[in-house]
Amino acid sequence: xxxxxxxxRNYYLSLYEKALPDSMSLAEKSTLAxxxxxxxxxxxxxxxxxxxxxxxxxxxxxxxxxxMRAHHIPIRTMCLSGQRRFPFGSRDRDIRxxxxxxxxxxxxxxxxxxxxIIQIPGYDVWYEDRGEDTETYFVEGISQIIPYAxxxxxxxxxxxxxxxxMNTAKKAxxxxxxxxxxxxxxxxxxxxxxxxxxxxxxxxxxxxxxIAAAHLKExxxxxxxxxxxxxxxxxxxxCIAELMAQNVGIxxxxxxxxxxxxxxxxxxxNRVYIEKCFQKAKGASL
Numbered sequence: 513x514x515x516x517x518x519x520x521r522n523y524y525l526s527l528y529e530k531a532l533p534d535s536m537s538l539a540e541k542s543t544l545a546x547x548x549x550x551x552x553x554x555x556x557x558x559x560x561x562x563x564x565x566x567x568x569x570x571x572x573x574x575x576x577x578x579x580m581r582a583h584h585i586p587i588r589t590m591c592l593s594g595q596r597r598f599p600f601g602s603r604d605r606d607i608r609x610x611x612x613x614x615x616x617x618x619x620x621x622x623x624x625x626x627x628x629i630i631q632i633p634g635y636d637v638w639y640e641d642r643g644e645d646t647e648t649y650f651v652e653g654i655s656q657i658i659p660y661a662x663x664x665x666x667x668x669x670x671x672x673x674x675x676x677x678m679n680t681a682k683k684a685x686x687x688x689x690x691x692x693x694x695x696x697x698x699x700x701x702x703x704x705x706x707x708x709x710x711x712x713x714x715x716x717x718x719x720x721x722x723i724a725a726a727h728l729k730e731x732x733x734x735x736x737x738x739x740x741x742x743x744x745x746x747x748x749x750x751c752i753a754e755l756m757a758q759n760v761g762i763x764x765x766x767x768x769x770x771x772x773x774x775x776x777x778x779x780x781x782n783r784v785y786i787e788k789c790f791q792k793a794k795g796a797s798l
Contacts, residue, residue, distance in 0.1 A: 600653030601636025679708030
């Protein structure tokens with residue numbers, strides 16, 4: 513039987529798969545995450561050839577889907593950070609075509625796997641200089657892909673990122689409002705928002721009704737990765753209270769394995785920290 517939601521919660525809490533060692537299989541990661549109190553894991557399709565193959569290579573795709581089905585791996589969200597390598601806004605036409613085909617493949621995979629939401633990076637380009645043309649290409653690419661996502665019933669959602677193109681939910685709303693589809697929403701990264709604005713709760717309010725899920729990530733100014741909860745400055749309690757007031761129900765714990773701690777102990781202590789934030793946020797939102 514697939515776990516739908518922990519009965520002790522009124523929200524779904526998953527674990528980013530990179531919080532566990534790369535040496536572990538997807539099934540092993542899922543089993544450990546569930547045993548440590550998470551409701552599931554978030555699958556990563558990043559820039560590496562190996563993870564891109566999950567959606568692009570038919571044989572690897574079949575292997576991954578078969579593993580998910582055989583082990584009843586509960587995955588509701590995908591982090592498609594591989595679009596950093598193949599961005600919609602690239603001046604290279606071939607890269608733009610690759611970007612569209614990549615997201616189409618991710619949508620197909622998600623449809624077959626039962627994944628509800630694909631988080632895509634909120635920027636026009638990453639490795640190129642930005643300009644008006646890269647933003648234009650970005651909008652064109654998103655506009656082309658959303659009808660395909662809609663036909664598949666899969667939500668595509670912008671992650672708030674590290675650069676000023678879309679480091680806040682308010683900036684993401686510009687594109688969500690213009691395209692105006694229920695299948696284009698926002699999947700904010702709380703850490704990136706905190707580094708993008710001094711008023712993160714007000715920023716989340718600006719996207720009310722359009723937040724599909726949220727990444728719970730710790731940051732400090734200028735640092736965006738490889739931090740544990742409690743080491744940074746993100747107001748998880750205040751932000752979670754706002755998200756809960758907006759009826760957001762899907763949350764993912766985003767942190768990276770440190771390479772030295774026992775994996776079970778590592779992910780458990782971080783879950784305990786964030787669940788205490790949820791409990792306090794519930795009280796704050798009453």
